[in-house]
Amino acid sequence: MLEIPTIIGLGLGFDGSTNWVNKYVVDPYLLGVPSEDFNPKTHSVHRKFLVIWAFLLVMTYAFYFTFCPLTYYFLFKRKDSKSGNNKANWYQREGKDQVRNEIKTSLWSIAVMTAMTAPFELLVESEKTKIYWDLNQHGGKLYAFVISPILFITFSDTCIYWIHRALHHKMLYKPLHKLHHRYKETTPFSAYAFHPIDGWLQGCPYHIFVFLFPMHHVSYFISLACVGMWTINIHDRVTWNLPFVNGAAHHTVHHTGFNYNYGQYLVFWDKFGGSYKDPFVTAPYNGTPLDKEKRFKTS
Ligand SMILES: [Zn+2]
Ligand SMILES: [Zn+2]
Numbered sequence: 001m002l003e004i005p006t007i008i009g010l011g012l013g014f015d016g017s018t019n020w021v022n023k024y025v026v027d028p029y030l031l032g033v034p035s036e037d038f039n040p041k042t043h044s045v046h047r048k049f050l051v052i053w054a055f056l057l058v059m060t061y062a063f064y065f066t067f068c069p070l071t072y073y074f075l076f077k078r079k080d081s082k083s084g085n086n087k088a089n090w091y092q093r094e095g096k097d098q099v100r101n102e103i104k105t106s107l108w109s110i111a112v113m114t115a116m117t118a119p120f121e122l123l124v125e126s127e128k129t130k131i132y133w134d135l136n137q138h139g140g141k142l143y144a145f146v147i148s149p150i151l152f153i154t155f156s157d158t159c160i161y162w163i164h165r166a167l168h169h170k171m172l173y174k175p176l177h178k179l180h181h182r183y184k185e186t187t188p189f190s191a192y193a194f195h196p197i198d199g200w201l202q203g204c205p206y207h208i209f210v211f212l213f214p215m216h217h218v219s220y221f222i223s224l225a226c227v228g229m230w231t232i233n234i235h236d237r238v239t240w241n242l243p244f245v246n247g248a249a250h251h252t253v254h255h256t257g258f259n260y261n262y263g264q265y266l267v268f269w270d271k272f273g274g275s276y277k278d279p280f281v282t283a284p285y286n287g288t289p290l291d292k293e294k295r296f297k298t299s
Contacts, residue, residue: 018052018125026051045122052121056114063225064106064192067232071188072099075238088237094183102189105179112196113203120207129210131217144216152209152223153265159205161269164262167198184256186235230265241280244268249279257282
């Protein structure tokens with residue numbers, strides 16, 4: 001009987017999913033061990049690392065090659081029926097090979113980033129974090145599905161703002177972050193086109209969070225999937241104007257104006273840190289292009 005929910009993480013989170021891979025794939029097909037003899041306690045740390053890396057790699061590639069093309073064809077390339085213009089304010093200024101280059105960068109970046117992320121998930125599996133499995137703990141469903149995801153986003157947004165701002169410092173920008181800023185006009189495929197250390201650094205707050213705050217394993221898995229989706233969403237240039245939310249318009253201005261809108265989910269830290277720029281009064285959404293204005297300087 002295939003435990004399908006475990007594979008999407010809704011049944012047993014990372015722990016159950018990698019156990020499933022070990023029991024039904026690695027043991028019978030790679031090692032010739034019958035599934036009945038499955039015993040995770042005998043697995044070496046090298047095996048655990050390789051399985052979780054392979055699991056993260058396959059899941060992230062599947063995620064990238066599902067949601068980036070869907071967003072690209074159904075949102076990014078969508079035309080306005082009256083004007084015939086692209087709704088994403090997209091003019092293919094960056095050349096025809098942009099998407100191909102972004103996919104190439106993302107392929108190796110995801111491979112390295114998932115290897116660097118695997119140790120965090122090994123600690124989750126060995127119960128070194130505050131991830132819990134019993135829904136009745138820590139105030140039940142209210143904490144698991146409302147309070148802890150809000151804390152998760154608030155904590156991550158705070159950390160990412162400052163990490164991202166540090167990555168724009170002249171010492172770090174060229175070696176680590178410049179690769180992500182290669183194109184001013186982003187596409188959904190830009191979402192994972194990072195130097196792996198850059199992407200890993202910006203992903204660390206999600207993993208550090210579960211060492212500091214209790215989080216139900218299903219909320220953790222769903223929250224990670226949502227932040228992965230959000231990263232694609234802020235690069236597709238199709239936006240809503242929602243109060244307090246750092247959307248695609250804000251991140252478009254980050255790529256065109258460079259020193260504005262470092263936030264990932266909310267605009268709070270940009271407003272507090274003096275780096276906020278309202279994207280709806282500037283090009284491509286409205287008004288003059290940012291390169292015609294005096295820029296805000298951080299370093
Ligand atoms: Zn940046
Ligand atoms: Zn970006």
